[in-house]
Amino acid sequence: MARVRIALVHSFYSSRWPSGENVVVESQAQALRDAGHEVLLLGRHTDDLQVQPGYGARAATRVMTGRGGDPTRYLQAFAPDVVHVHNLFPNIGTQWLEQWPGPVVATVHNFRSMCANGLLFRDGQVCTECPDGDPWAALRHSCYRGSRLATLPLAVKNSRGIVGDAVLSRADRIVVLLAGVASILERYGLDLTRTRVIPHFVSDVTPAVAPTPTTQAWVVVGRLTPEKGVASLVSEWPPGVRLDVVGEGSEATKLTADGVQLLGNMDRDELRRRLPSYTGLILPSVCLESALPQTAMEALEAGVPIVARSGSLAAMDLKDTGAAVLWDDHGPIAPMLDRVRHGGASMRARARAVYETNYMPAAWIESLISCYHEVITS
8 A cells, every 4th residue: 555645634622622523533544654654743732722811702702604723834845645634613714615625535524514512412412403504503501511601713713604614614535533523414415526524443352242241331432521421321220230321411310229339530541451340331312423433433443332312413324334232212222131141152253343344454555545546636
């Protein structure tokens, strides 16, 4: 595979708001380097910038106008074969894209091109008011961090519609992490001929898949916020069945039930060490989800089956692969837990097989480099 010079452009979110995107971008950069490609990661970090006087006003102006945070001189000095944009909000502008002469690939990590909070989720349910033709709904509902002032720049930007999004309109190829995301983008006007479905990966660290779990326990991992659905999961959790909850957030105080243990945030390496011991991983998200969570891929790598709440794009994707069983809010979760228990070694082997087919680093490298070559040679 020919060596490629790749510039990754990413605005790193604040550490106050834990972001899987930050982790994904750094791991992808390293994986590309390990595969022999030359990589420049051009990042601007909110943690560094937000302490500067006037940062909030500059960031808001940048989002609304696209001016500022221009990486062009760094790109020119590096002379990449392809520029891969991950996230520009809120620290990198968009106007430079109009003038950049080389190929551009963009990854859609969330729905921020059409939704101020990036989730298409509000007040406990999926919300598409803005892309459906009312772009100022976000402002009325204070959708970004509960603040109309903070929401205003995003509402202005998104008032142009998805076809007016500076990144998506410029990109020669658009990488989505789930097939369902491409369908949503198409619904609101995106040309699907430019999209490629390339899910992320996780490294292979489990020596061998255990045919049976070493504990009769389940685990759920994620932000303890409404869209992740952990509070509603706990409210209907079967009494006496152990559920370990890994994560922190505003709903932590609601998570009290027989058998439920709050473990707080956990080091990623420690979590991966523990995963093989669990009977299964629970994915209770009530939002659409624009990507399969890292933890879900890590569970599959460890041969741990998944029980996912139906309705999310991630759950649909997992169901199609046979790596998960689904439950919905119209019935109890207990029968799904029993199904996984009874599946035993065969279900754990299936989980591992899905990982090997879909989420190994080599498969990701091959798909992404193929995408790069499409735009480089066109």
